[in-house]
Amino acid sequence: MDVFQIEGGHTLNGSVSVGGAKNAALPIFAATLLTGETCRIEAVPDLTDIRFMAKILRYLGARVDQTGPHSWEIEAKEVHHRAPYELVRQMRASVCLLGPLVGRLRRAEVSLPGGCVIGPRPIDLHLKGLSRLGCTIDVRNGYVEVDGSGLRGDYLYLGGRHGPTVTGTANMVMAAVLAPGVTRIESAACEPEVVDLCQMLVKMGAKIHGIGSHYLKIEGVKELKGCQHSVLPDRIEAGTLLIAGAMTHGEVTVENVVPGHMRALLDTLESCGVECEIFPDQRQITVKKNSGEYKPVEIITLPHPGFPTDLQAQMLALMSLTPGLSFITERIYPNRFMHVPELLRMGAHISMEGASAVVKGVDQLYGAPIMASDLRASAALVIAGLAAQGTTWIQRIYHLDRGYESLESKLNALGAKINRVDESLLPSELLEDA
Ligand code: EPU
Numbered sequence: 012m013d014v015f016q017i018e019g020g021h022t023l024n025g026s027v028s029v030g031g032a033k034n035a036a037l038p039i040f041a042a043t044l045l046t047g048e049t050c051r052i053e054a055v056p057d058l059t060d061i062r063f064m065a066k067i068l069r070y071l072g073a074r075v076d077q078t079g080p081h082s083w084e085i086e087a088k089e090v091h092h093r094a095p096y097e098l099v100r101q102m103r104a105s106v107c108l109l110g111p112l113v114g115r116l117r118r119a120e121v122s123l124p125g126g127c128v129i130g131p132r133p134i135d136l137h138l139k140g141l142s143r144l145g146c147t148i149d150v151r152n153g154y155v156e157v158d159g160s161g162l163r164g165d166y167l168y169l170g171g172r173h174g175p176t177v178t179g180t181a182n183m184v185m186a187a188v189l190a191p192g193v194t195r196i197e198s199a200a201c202e203p204e205v206v207d208l209c210q211m212l213v214k215m216g217a218k219i220h221g222i223g224s225h226y227l228k229i230e231g232v233k234e235l236k237g238c239q240h241s242v243l244p245d246r247i248e249a250g251t252l253l254i255a256g257a258m259t260h261g262e263v264t265v266e267n268v269v270p271g272h273m274r275a276l277l278d279t280l281e282s283c284g285v286e287c288e289i290f291p292d293q294r295q296i297t298v299k300k301n302s303g304e305y306k307p308v309e310i311i312t313l314p315h316p317g318f319p320t321d322l323q324a325q326m327l328a329l330m331s332l333t334p335g336l337s338f339i340t341e342r343i344y345p346n347r348f349m350h351v352p353e354l355l356r357m358g359a360h361i362s363m364e365g366a367s368a369v370v371k372g373v374d375q376l377y378g379a380p381i382m383a384s385d386l387r388a389s390a391a392l393v394i395a396g397l398a399a400q401g402t403t404w405i406q407r408i409y410h411l412d413r414g415y416e417s418l419e420s421k422l423n424a425l426g427a428k429i430n431r432v433d434e435s436l437l438p439s440e441l442l443e444d445a
Pocket of ligand 1: 034037104131132133134135136137138171172173174176177178179200299320321342343344386387414441
């Protein structure tokens with residue numbers, strides 16, 4: 012297993028381009044099961060999760076070829092209905108196979124993915140939605156078994172106690188596009204990744220109205236055709252890189268971004284005193300150099316267009332070096348604070364009050380051996396390591412490789428000093444923990 016060795020204290024400067032969004036590419040890959048024709052997908056990030064999804068699609072019978080570093084061709088002439096635990100447990104997002112399998116085959120058997128470090132992630136809304144669409148559902152032996160022989164359009168409400176469900180919306184849309192009749196989804200998720208999926212489905216011949224809003228109307232069609240689609244830029248990767256620039260008080264430009272997808276982050280950064288220059292036409296955002304101190308903020312994570320939970324950990328890292336008291340509340344995943352104990356090991360001052368972190372900014376973080384626990388927590392620890400004094404060793408960085416393509420190369424090109432080394436090179440006192 013690889014570990015990161017980060018030498019802190021180097022200011023980031025320069026430009027960096029972001030890749031396609033993982034959370035759009037995964038359901039888009041699943042959507043290729045809705046047609047027997049070829050789909051060509053571009054701007055696909057090169058990530059472990061994408062390779063997991065490709066493996067599952069192949070298992071289900073699709074021809075899946077990587078035709079370039081970021082280009083894939085998928086043709087699902089024949090499709091089987093069962094995605095087994097051995098494959099699904101490797102990636103939670105496999106649940107988004109339910110919708111396309113039901114749409115295409117009127118039948119699905121998908122393993123429940125099991126525990127997740129960021130807290131419970133139920134799929135009750137997915138199941139409620141499918142049952143509203145005329146499916147019969149059994150949860151048995153760890154599998155969701157769906158009989159979709161009665162699939163037809165209907166009215167659905169997808170709001171849960173934490174707001175609309177992103178993957179649940181993707182699943183319902185993918186089942187509904189091939190369901191006879193009209194489906195109306197209220198409290199649909201309007202995340203840019205859901206919009207991107209809907210836009211691809213429209214290219215395939217689906218009839219979806221209200222894309223980008225909380226109300227979607229879908230007129231089922233008999234069949235869909237192949238298409239070519241380019242995945243939208245990853246707003247979370249872009250945000251992570253901007254926060255990293257701010258954390259080291261450097262001047263960093265992220266390229267290939269859609270600023271309109273990032274308003275909540277940009278507004279929060281502005282409240283902190285981080286100056287951002289936005290160039291929508293050039294699809295660029297620059298975090299300007301700031302040698303002064305930032306201001307504390309209050310952040311509450313919410314469904315889009317609110318502040319994204321996937322940038323909470325990274326902002327918390329920034330706030331740990333910002334004088335004063337910041338308050339960060341999780342409304343999507345109340346337990347998503349695995350990064351906090353690790354940041355404490357680096358000298359941060361954070362206390363937890365339920366689903367809120369109270370962060371008292373310190374003058375300095377110090378390099379330490381720390382452990383990555385999930386994708387975004389790992390990104391936060393990297394950001395903290397960049398600004399810390401001394402060397403930070405991060406173990407279990409495989410979490411990072413699931414959702415960031417070559418994060419260390421991108422940061423190093425901006426002036427960071429991050430080495431990816433085999434864990435056998437860890438200082439001996441850390442090896443037993445590895
Ligand atoms: N929820 C339910 N019931 C459901 C579904 C969701 O109660 O049936 C709850 C969840 O427990 C959570 C909230 O609703 O509290 C939102 O969950 P949602 O279904 O929207 O999340 P998701 O689709 O499973 C996607 C991203 C996550 C991202 C969330 C929120 C993918 C593959 N994953 O998850 O991304 O945090 O939306 O924006 O798209 C990440 O990239 O690190 C990541 C975790």
